[in-house]
Amino acid sequence: MNDSDADPHGLTIYDVARHAGVSIASVSRVLNNRNNPRPETKERVLRAVQELGFVPDGAARALSNRFKEIVGVVFRRALTGATDGGLFEDENESLLFEDVINRGIEVAARHRGFDLLMSSVPVSDRYPQPRISALAGKCDGLILHDQVLTAAEIQQVALRTPVVILAGTAIERGVNVRSDNATGMRALAQHLVVDHGYRTVAYLAGHADSPDNLARAEAFERAVDEVGAACWTGPVWQGNYMAAGGAAAIRAVFDSGHPLPRAIACANDQTAIGVMRALAERGVRVPAEVAVAGFDDIPVARHLHPPLTTIRQPIHQLGATAFDVLYSLVNGEPMTEPEIVLPTTLVVRESCGCPPESPAARTGRKG
Amino acid sequence: MNDSDADPHGLTIYDVARHAGVSIASVSRVLNNRNNPRPETKERVLRAVQELGFVPDGAARALSNRFKEIVGVVFRRALTGATDGGLFEDENESLLFEDVINRGIEVAARHRGFDLLMSSVPVSDRYPQPRISALAGKCDGLILHDQVLTAAEIQQVALRTPVVILAGTAIERGVNVRSDNATGMRALAQHLVVDHGYRTVAYLAGHADSPDNLARAEAFERAVDEVGAACWTGPVWQGNYMAAGGAAAIRAVFDSGHPLPRAIACANDQTAIGVMRALAERGVRVPAEVAVAGFDDIPVARHLHPPLTTIRQPIHQLGATAFDVLYSLVNGEPMTEPEIVLPTTLVVRESCGCPPESPAARTGRKG
DNA sequence: GCGCTCCCAGTAAGCGCTTACCGCAATAAG
DNA sequence: CTTATTGCGGTAAGCGCTTACTGGGAGCGC
Numbered sequence: 001m002n003d004s005d006a007d008p009h010g011l012t013i014y015d016v017a018r019h020a021g022v023s024i025a026s027v028s029r030v031l032n033n034r035n036n037p038r039p040e041t042k043e044r045v046l047r048a049v050q051e052l053g054f055v056p057d058g059a060a061r062a063l064s065n066r067f068k069e070i071v072g073v074v075f076r077r078a079l080t081g082a083t084d085g086g087l088f089e090d091e092n093e094s095l096l097f098e099d100v101i102n103r104g105i106e107v108a109a110r111h112r113g114f115d116l117l118m119s120s121v122p123v124s125d126r127y128p129q130p131r132i133s134a135l136a137g138k139c140d141g142l143i144l145h146d147q148v149l150t151a152a153e154i155q156q157v158a159l160r161t162p163v164v165i166l167a168g169t170a171i172e173r174g175v176n177v178r179s180d181n182a183t184g185m186r187a188l189a190q191h192l193v194v195d196h197g198y199r200t201v202a203y204l205a206g207h208a209d210s211p212d213n214l215a216r217a218e219a220f221e222r223a224v225d226e227v228g229a230a231c232w233t234g235p236v237w238q239g240n241y242m243a244a245g246g247a248a249a250i251r252a253v254f255d256s257g258h259p260l261p262r263a264i265a266c267a268n269d270q271t272a273i274g275v276m277r278a279l280a281e282r283g284v285r286v287p288a289e290v291a292v293a294g295f296d297d298i299p300v301a302r303h304l305h306p307p308l309t310t311i312r313q314p315i316h317q318l319g320a321t322a323f324d325v326l327y328s329l330v331n332g333e334p335m336t337e338p339e340i341v342l343p344t345t346l347v348v349r350e351s352c353g354c355p356p357e358s359p360a361a362r363t364g365r366k367g
Numbered sequence: 368m369n370d371s372d373a374d375p376h377g378l379t380i381y382d383v384a385r386h387a388g389v390s391i392a393s394v395s396r397v398l399n400n401r402n403n404p405r406p407e408t409k410e411r412v413l414r415a416v417q418e419l420g421f422v423p424d425g426a427a428r429a430l431s432n433r434f435k436e437i438v439g440v441v442f443r444r445a446l447t448g449a450t451d452g453g454l455f456e457d458e459n460e461s462l463l464f465e466d467v468i469n470r471g472i473e474v475a476a477r478h479r480g481f482d483l484l485m486s487s488v489p490v491s492d493r494y495p496q497p498r499i500s501a502l503a504g505k506c507d508g509l510i511l512h513d514q515v516l517t518a519a520e521i522q523q524v525a526l527r528t529p530v531v532i533l534a535g536t537a538i539e540r541g542v543n544v545r546s547d548n549a550t551g552m553r554a555l556a557q558h559l560v561v562d563h564g565y566r567t568v569a570y571l572a573g574h575a576d577s578p579d580n581l582a583r584a585e586a587f588e589r590a591v592d593e594v595g596a597a598c599w600t601g602p603v604w605q606g607n608y609m610a611a612g613g614a615a616a617i618r619a620v621f622d623s624g625h626p627l628p629r630a631i632a633c634a635n636d637q638t639a640i641g642v643m644r645a646l647a648e649r650g651v652r653v654p655a656e657v658a659v660a661g662f663d664d665i666p667v668a669r670h671l672h673p674p675l676t677t678i679r680q681p682i683h684q685l686g687a688t689a690f691d692v693l694y695s696l697v698n699g700e701p702m703t704e705p706e707i708v709l710p711t712t713l714v715v716r717e718s719c720g721c722p723p724e725s726p727a728a729r730t731g732r733k734g
Numbered sequence: 735g736c737g738c739t740c741c742c743a744g745t746a747a748g749c750g751c752t753t754a755c756c757g758c759a760a761t762a763a764g
Numbered sequence: 765c766t767t768a769t770t771g772c773g774g775t776a777a778g779c780g781c782t783t784a785c786t787g788g789g790a791g792c793g794c
Contacts, residue, residue: 011527012750023774028752036772053527058505059435060750062426063779070484070505077470099466103444106487115502117437118483120473135482138425138437160378160420273670303640305672379780390744395782403742427780430749 011054020048031056069114071326072135073102074128075145077120097268097296097315098145101166104319105143112327114140121148129153136161141326144168146210162329164322167212170338175329177322177340181212182219184311184344188265188293189223191309191346196353198262198291202232204249204275206241206267213241213267216295220265232261239271246274254282260290263352269294269301272308276351287353297347309352312345378421387415398423436481438693439502440469441495442512444487464635464663464682465512468533471686472510479694481507488515496520503528508693511535513577529696531689534579537705542696544689544707548579548662549586551678551711555632555660556590558676558713563720565629565658569599571616571642573608573634580608580634583662587632599628606638613641621649627657630719636661636668639675643718654720664714676719679712 013031017024022041029036030045037045048054062068075098106116117139121128129149136142141162144154154171157163163174170176192198203220206213217233224231236252239245246266253260266272272294279286286292286306294301297312321340329335348354380398384391389408396403397412404412415421429435442465473483484506488495496516503509508529511521521538524530530541537543559565570587573580584600591598603619606612613633620627633639639661646653653659653673661668664679688707696702715721 013752014750024751025753025775026773029773032752034753038772041773053523055500055504055527057430057750059426059429060779061504061752063424063430063781064750064752066779068426068505102485103487106485110486113501115439115505116485118469118473118485119477120470133422134480137422137428138435138482156420160422277670300667300670303644303667304670380782381780391781392745392783393743396743399782401783405742408743424780427749428782430751431780431782433749 011052013054013056016045016048016052016054019052020044067330068138068140069112070117070139071105071109071114071323071330072117072119072132072139072142073105073145074119074121074132074135074142074148075102076147077122097270097298100298100315101145101319101322104316104321105323106319107316108320108323108327114323114327129157132157133160141330143322143326146212147207162326164326164329166318166322167210169211172338173335175325175335175338175340177318177325177342178212179313179318179342180344181215184295184313184346185216185219185265186223187346188311189220189227191348192263192265192291192293192352193224193227193229196263196291199229200232200261201229201263201265202237202261204246204264204266204271205238206271208238210241216267239267239274241268241270243270243274243277246271247278248274250275250278250282260284263291263293265293265295267295269296269298269308269310272310272351273300273304276304276308287351291353292351294351301347302349304351306351307349307356309349309354310347312347314342314344318342378419380421380423383412383415383419383421386419387411434697435505435507436479437484437506438472438476438481438690438697439484439486439499439506439509440472440512441486441488441499441502441509441515442469443514444489464637464665467665467682468512468686468689471683471688472690473686474683475687475690475694479690481690481694496524499524500527508697510689510693513579514574529693531693531696533685533689534577536578539705540702542692542702542705542707544685544692544709545579546680546685546709547711548582551662551680551713552583552586552632553590554713555678556587556594558715559630559632559658559660559719560591560594560596563630563658566596567599567628568596568630568632569604569628571604571606571613571631571633571638573606573638575605577608583634606634606641608635608637610637610641610644613638614645615641617642617645617649627651630658630660632660632662634662636663636665636675636677639677639718640667640671643671643675654718658720659718661718668714669716671718673718674716674723676716676721677714679714681709681711685709 013024013027017027020027022045026037026041027045030042058068102116102118109116117135119131119135121131132142132149136157141164142157143164143166146167149157151169151171154163154165154168154174158171158173165171165174165176167178168176192201201224203217205217221231221233236256237249239249264275266275272292275292276286279290284290292308294308294310296315297310301308301310321342325340350356380391380394383394387394389412393404393408394412397409425435469483469485476483484502486498486502488498499509499516503524508531509524510531510533513534516524518536518538521530521532521535521541525538525540532538532541532543534545535543559568568591570584572584588598588600603623603625604616606616631642633642639659642659643653646657646659651657659675661675661677663682664677668675668677688709692707717723
């Protein structure tokens with residue numbers, strides 16, 4: 001309480017050493033749980049640390065042992081940096097999917113003492129590489145969500161730092177973690193066409209250049225085709241992974257005077273939200289007149305009206321896996337496989353036309 | 368392409384200097400936009416940086432100039448770190464409110480070249496201070512969401528690092544950023560009791576020790592009282608800011624055989640979600656039989672059924688403000704005010720009993 | 735034409751840690 | 765009692781940057 005209760009910023013391992021009457025090496029060893037120091041010394045150091053409220057500086061530590069224990073996470077953000085309430089009202093929901101992934105990353109990261117350095121890239125930013133490089137300088141490795149960089153840019157970044165990509169395309173020096181789009185979409189096609197008997201279905205696409213979107217579209221169209229129904233496609237059925245995109249597509253269909261299909265499979269849940277809203281606007285009943293399904297199973301999906309039938313990705317695990325892979329990369333372990341695929345499952349709720357679960361079943365309690 | 372296309376990890380300012388035929392000082396100066404180097408030198412350096420793909424190490428930089436350009440953000444997480452899909456299904460929605468704040472922080476941070484080091488604390492973690500201290504070592508300052516640390520713990524952390532608290536209580540060495548709970552709640556009380564004429568209303572509380580909750584409860588009760596209606600309180604009307612808490616409270620009221628009030632003001636939107644779900648389970652119509660209102664105006668609020676009447680906080684700005692304040696603290700500017708209060712507004716939708724907006728009005732297009 | 739100033743660029747110190755290396759004391763072995 | 769062995773703890777080098785200090789060359793005034 002007397003000798004060095006100095007200014008907050010200048011409190012170093014030297015202060016602790018002096019306070020405890022040992023050398024800085026001993027302090028460091030205690031702090032890093034080396035077995036050298038004998039119990040008595042250890043306790044003295046710990047007491048000093050406690051009394052001074054010492055916290056070792058992460059930068060110095062990193063500089064010295066090559067580990068920052070920080071993983072960078074980059075994702076696209078729908079809206080620009082406007083800070084007033086009006087602009088991003090509608091699309092702010094898009095935070096859902098990425099954020100669940102990020103939570104998964106975080107949980108896994110903490111097991112290893114890593115923290116997450118988050119950085120989002122506004123869609124308006126056409127040339128995000130400099131920012132991402134700067135980020136790379138602050139962390140041990142990078143996890144990139146889809147739509148952040150082009151494959152070529154990723155390659156370049158991966159040259160200098162370990163990289164894991166989420167739902168992108170496999171690249172040379174990085175690992176791609178994604179979920180099994182095809183299986184999920186096949187199950188959905190089966191459910192809509194065979195179980196429900198819908199003869200006309202459409203796939204409302206996500207970003208045209210998203211690998212996930214491509215895989216979903218292809219698998220769905222093929223599966224629908226195989227069971228003998230027609231899958232509508234074309235420029236009208238193009239969304240952008242966001243609610244507004246889904247709504248706009250539906251409105252365009254209406255305005256064009258074309259009929260609606262009996263069921264719409266959306267590229268993701270966000271899109272389905274927009275679709276359902278637009279259908280409600282025009283007085284179309286879901287699922288009685290048009291059935292709707294999503295992809296992702298984001299948390300809100302079950303609260304929609306009607307509850308959304310969707311394909312569940314193990315979103316949380318997607319993130320956790322991405323981190324685990326990156327961690328081994330950071331530790332210099334060799335890359336075993338360029339791509340890791342996680343399973344998906346069809347989650348049937350009501351928007352496809354299935355009957356509601358009973359409340360009893362839902363709460364899992366008495367009748 | 369020849370001399371030092373060495374291993375990715377060992378690529379330092381020395382390599383760049385050699386490649387460009389200058390000294391490391393010049394490289395550093397160019398990289399930091401000092402005006403010293405003349406154009407020709409500058410260009411030589413930049414070319415070398417480009418060719419080598421050099422990215423300066425953040426740790427070394429931080430060590431040398433005292434700025435990590437990283438701000439730590441800590442928030443409570445509803446669920447534990449289980450990585451399987453089953454456990455956190457229901458409450459994962461709780462990510463909404465905090466994440467919008469975090470986005471606000473991030474946007475503001477990027478204007479200053481800062482990145483966000485995110486760290487969530489599971490509710491199960493009763494003693495998170497060590498983790499937070501470790502985090503403090505990796506950043507220039509900390510933004511703490513509510514419910515992360517006790518006031519005493521915050522005081523202690525604030526001793527060693529600049530701290531801004533979100534929706535907490537003002538402390539000695541940190542700044543508290545919150546929104547104007549009282550004004551919002553008064554407007555809501557007015558709307559429910561005076562405009563709609565509901566005579567019995569309840570406040571379904573959030574965490575008992577949350578300053579926000581306390582302020583909301585008090586303001587609401589007083590305002591309801593002033594306009595001559597009865598505000599129900601008591602242990603049954605205790606939630607926990609989460610959907611499950613709201614639902615549980617409603618079920619408890621049912622099971623106890625007590626009547627329901629005509630309107631329920633919930634501590635936040637999450638709680639309102641749970642309440643509406645529980646009411647629906649029991650066949651109670653909202654708003655015809657019981658009106659429901661929330662607080663926050665999280666993005667999902669408008670997609671609920673019925674759309675939720677709620678009090679909008681400038682969530683995004685809350686975060687942005689928190690960062691701006693922290694930034695000035697980090698730069699050694701003196702603390703001007705211990706607390707910053709942002710305005711709230713009542714957002715009337717349908718769950719309070721108001722008529723739906725027309726679709727035309729909603730899309731802002733033709734009739 | 736010589737010295738003064740100014741601008742640019744290089745040298746080196748130091749940020750706060752970790753850790754290799756070394757010395758010393760205590761213990762074990764002969 | 766002497767020597768080999770072990771283990772604790774101190775000294776100092778160095779991680780990759782930034783920057784104060786310094787030196788050298790060019791331009792200026794007298």
